[in-house]
Amino acid sequence: MxxxxxxxxxxxxxxxxxxxxxxxxxxxxxxxxxxxxxxxxxxxxxxxxxxxxxxxxxxxxxxxxxxxxxxxxxxxxxxxxxxxxxxxxxxxxxxxxxxxxxKPKYNILFRDDKSYPYLKMTRGVPVKINDAVKPAASPVGLSTPDTANSKTGNHLSVNPQQVPRVVYYRGAVDKRHDYFGPYPSVWAVREAIQLLQKVFRLRTCEDTVFNNRTRPCLLYQIKRCSGPCVGLISVPDYQRDVDSAMRLLRGETQEVMGSIEARMMAHAEKLEFEQAAELRNQMSALSKVLHQQAVDTVGDQDVDILAVKVQGGKACVNLAMVRGGRHLGDRPYFPVHVDDAEPTEVLEAFLSQHYLDVPVPPALITSHAVDKELLQALTEQTGVKITAVHNPREQRRVWLEMAQQNADIQLARLLAEEGSQQARTRALVDALDLAPEDLEQFRVECFDISHTSGESTQASCVVFHHHKMQSAEYRRYNIDGITGGDDYAAMRQVLVRRYSKLAEAVRAGEGKLPDLVLIDGGKGQVSMAREVFESLGLDLSRIVGVEKGEGRKVGLEELVFADGREKVYLGRDSAALMLVAQIRDEAHRFAITGMRAARAKVRVGGSKLEEIPGVGPKKRAKLLQRFGGARGVGDASVADLCTVEGISEELAQTIYNALR
The missing domain is CATH 3.40.1440.10 (GIY-YIG endonuclease)
Known part of the structure; x- marks a missing residue:
């Protein structure tokens, strides 16, 4: 007991x-x-x-x-x-x-990046059979300016809203259209679209392109589109192809083949041999594509296959997707805080965190047994009756073996990459004769200054630790109160702002300085950093400048020290120099993008609009669109401003006064 x-x-x-x-x-x-x-x-x-x-x-x-x-x-x-x-x-x-x-320290955590792509089929407006547009193509299927419909002909009766299009999509689902997926990758969606183009010749063009066609495009010539834009197929016939395509995406493969075959035989009995031949070619194309895509006929429509591999304190969950009976590919996930966790723990953590935000199929095939209570909780939460099999047979076993092999490969790749990253960190530590308490916690902060002839000066600070760049910890600093173009004064200001409070925390035993402070610059910038650190009572040995070499060529950089040591050239092939260059280049990139954004905001006057009470992002966007930019808004009268949706007379007067 x-x-x-x-x-x-x-x-x-x-x-x-x-x-x-x-x-x-x-x-x-x-x-x-x-x-x-x-x-x-x-x-x-x-x-x-x-x-x-x-x-x-x-x-x-x-x-x-x-x-x-x-x-x-x-x-x-x-x-x-x-x-x-x-x-x-x-x-x-x-x-x-x-x-x-x-984000608890001892929970197995998966990154929240579940933005899966979908295949979107726009839903056309209902069309009656007598709305058909007569085909205008020549017998050989090649249109000429004389045979293609013109804007004054049948084309006027073809509304793009009546002709659904198939397109790659990522984002919130709109109930006005049909969505298929999710797919594990962009490649899987593109492949599905190509399948539908080969077999059913569905359009992929934007409505603006559709409206302005006077002759069929190249996709029609290579038999990837049926040319509805210029009336080369009737709207009901096109809609029939759309319905067949959607049934195919749902996994109703045999039903689609039977339907096409029945239509082919009906045309043949009526001696309509050209239409029968078109349907025969469609059946042939579908059979060929299905054979190439290895569509499985084991009765499974929507299935997720989950394989887990744990090794060396790391784990990989490989998710493979079957939708509509087709194996769409897979996607690896790498959780953190794994340590000595068992594969079953990792798998159940994935199920718990993943399927609360992502549509879950009714069937799961897993590499390890899953707690039935967890499946029941997922069923209650998602409203989908979920079953899991961890010892499958036949085709399902093949799927699981493929997923397990991919998990092994992906984890081996991750371990190799992390080993290489750790080697670079260790090389830098050895080259600079540093002695961090924990190599995993070794932290580098790098600073750079960017401006255009003194305009919109910005400083960047990028952070490297855990053997990789940590973009969430990057910071930008607007530099004010200095002479334009004075990079030394800008560097002084950013270092004081960055480390003055931290220095107080360190003296109180509550903070920790980075192990290395990189400065993008030579002796002048390093001297400025030394003055700041001396005034704050900080360790000068942490400061290292990255001085460009002869001809400013990459690989010839030298390291300049603030504590008086001689300059060091690590060598073009040095792993330590490669890491220093990566961090320095990232600081440079981050500073430039911030400076350009700040400069653009000042030049177009966008900042003034942002400062006006009552003008939020939506109203600001409407104003800029209506008047063609911030200058146009500034030139507009109160009456003109009132014509914009959502702008009252009182708010228009406020905007008018603020911009003058």
């Missing part, structure tokens, strides 16, 4: 846990909910869910987890919070919202 939470006392639990925490554990209800663990610094350690809070939370404090990831986490717990919910589905939703928000 297992122990109850009342057994969790200071005698049988490590004494490092406060009595208040153990009392809270013992008093938890046997209800579904979410729990959060905190350390002594009030940092969130872990977020979890449970059907039975009392049973689940007690298990952490009753067992010896040893030196595992969970064991380290439990040893740091000093406080806990719980939230009781009505069902496991609600607990699942709350848990993953908290994980995304708090």
């Amino acid at each position: 297992s122990k109850t939470s009342s057994d969790a006392t200071p005698e049988n639990t490590a004494p490092r846990h406060p009595p208040e925490l153990l009392e809270l554990v013992a008093s938890l209800p046997a209800l579904p909910g979410v729990y959060r663990y905190f350390d002594a610094q009030e940092q969130v350690l872990y977020v979890g869910k449970a059907i039975n809070l009392k049973k689940r939370v007690s298990s952490y404090f009753q067992k010896d987890h040893g030196g595992t990831r969970i064991g380290h986490m439990v040893s740091k717990i000093v406080r806990m919070e719980t939230t009781v919910v009505r069902s496991e589905a609600e607990a699942l939703l709350l848990e993953n919202n908290l994980i995304k928000t708090l």
Whole structure:
């Protein structure tokens, strides 16, 4: 018989846990909910869910987890919070919202990048059969200026809204159109569009292009479009091809083939041999494409295949997609905070975090068994009855083996890349004779100044640690109060702003300086940085300038030190110099883009519009569009401004006064 939470006392639990925490554990209800663990610094350690809070939370404090990831986490717990919910589905939703928000150190985290592409079929307006547009193509299918419809002919009766188009799409779904997917990659969507063009000759052009055609385009000539823009196919016939294409995307392959065959035989019986031949060619093209695309006929329409590989403290979840019976390809995911986690833990973390925001198919094929309670919670949350198979047969086994092989390959590639990145970091540390406490935490901050003849001076600070650039920690600084073009004064200002408060925190034992401060410049810029650091009482050995070599050629840079050491040339093939150049170039890029944006805003006067109370982004966009730019808005009268939607007379007067 297992122990109850009342057994969790200071005698049988490590004494490092406060009595208040153990009392809270013992008093938890046997209800579904979410729990959060905190350390002594009030940092969130872990977020979890449970059907039975009392049973689940007690298990952490009753067992010896040893030196595992969970064991380290439990040893740091000093406080806990719980939230009781009505069902496991609600607990699942709350848990993953908290994980995304708090990013706990001991939860397995997946990047929130679920922007999948879709294939979009625009939905045309309903068309009656007597609205048909007579084909105007020559018998050989090649139109000439004499045979193609002109703007004064049949083309006027063809509205692009009556002729659906197939297009790649990424974004929010609009119920006015039909969407198929999601697809694992852009390549998979492009391939599907090409299939529909080969077989059904559906249009992909924009409505503006459609409206301005007087003869068919190249896609018609190479038999990838049926030319509805110039009336070379009737609207009902085109719509019939659209319906067949949508059925094919849904996996109704045999039904589509049977329908085309029936239409072909009907034309043949009526001695309409040209139409029958067209349908025969369509069947042939469809059969050929399906054979090339290896469409499977195992009865599965929509399936996700999930394979997990864990090695060296890293993990890869490879997601392969089958939609409409077609294997569309796969996509790898690499979670963080894996450490010694088991593959099943990684897989269940992926299921929990991934399918709350992404449509889930009814069938999952997994490399490891999945908790049935988790599947039930996902079913309740998504409204889709979900089943999972981890020991499949026949075609499903082939799919799983492919996914597992891809997971192995992707993880091996990741480990190789990370090994190379770590080698570059180690090379830089050795070259500069640095001694960081932890190579993984080695941090570099690099500064650069950018302006155009003194205009819109900006400074950039980019950050490198964990062996890669950390774009979320980049910062830009607007430089004011200096003589235009004075790069030294600009460097002084940005370094003071960056490190003055940090220096105070370091002296108070609450902050940590970067291990290396790179300055894009030679002796002059380094001297300025040295003065700033001396005034702040900071370590000069952290400052290194990157001085361009002879002819400003890449690979000839020399490193200049603020503490008086001689300049160092690392060598063109040095891994350390490659890393320094990468960081320096990123700082340069980030500074230039910021400077150009600031300069453009000043020159067009956009900043003035942004400062006017009551003029938000939407109204500002309407004003700029109506008057052709900020200068046009400034020249407009109050009456003219009132003609813009959403601009009242009072607001128009405010805008008029603000721009003069």
